Every structure is written in C-alpha cells, then in structure tokens.
Amino acid sequence: MGNARSKSCSFVAVLIPQAEGGCFVQCPTLPGCYSQGETAEESLANIREAIKPTIEDLEASGEMVPESGAPIVTKVTVAA
Numbered sequence: 001m002g003n004a005r006s007k008s009c010s011f012v013a014v015l016i017p018q019a020e021g022g023c024f025v026q027c028p029t030l031p032g033c034y035s036q037g038e039t040a041e042e043s044l045a046n047i048r049e050a051i052k053p054t055i056e057d058l059e060a061s062g063e064m065v066p067e068s069g070a071p072i073v074t075k076v077t078v079a080a
Contacts, residue, residue: 009055012068013047015040029068030054 016024018036023043026034027050035050037043058065 009065010068011051012071013044014071015043027051027054029066 011027011029014026014028016026018024022036022038023040024034024036025043025047027047030051033047033050033054035043035046037046055065
C-alpha cells in the first residue's frame with residue numbers, strides 16, 4: 001500500500017448571524033450543503049464536516065466537484 005495523500009479544497013462559506021443567536025452557514029458552491037452553530041467558529045467547523053460527505057457523494061457518483069469562484073457579496077434592497 002502506498003501513502004495516501006489527502007487533497008485539500010477551498011470553498012466559500014457564507015455565515016449568517018441569526019436573530020435568536022448562533023449562525024447559519026452555507027456553502028453556495030455545493031447546493032444543499034449547510035449547517036449551523038452557536039458561534040462563528042463552531043459554524044465553520046460544522047460546515048467543514050458537512051462538506052466532506054458532500055464531496056465524497058459527488059465523487060462516488062462520478063460527478064465533478066465544483067470549484068468556488070471569487071465571492072461577490074452585496075446587499076439588495078426590495079420595496080415592500
């Protein structure tokens with residue numbers, strides 16, 4: 001058996017503080033990949049754990065793992 005080398009991938013993570021506390025976090029590059037936590041640090045640790053099986057599922061089904069582009073963050077105002 002050879003040495004297994006793990007590759008690392010970087011993804012954009014979007015943290016959204018919640019009014020009731022904690023943070024919601026999502027990975028827009030991987031639709032449906034999201035998590036939450038009591039703190040930003042916990043949320044980021046949780047999204048890392050959510051990303052791993054998402055990548056494994058994509059690879060197992062023969063799909064390409066999408067690459068994250070540079071994030072563009074802006075605020076949109078909508079008339080109520």
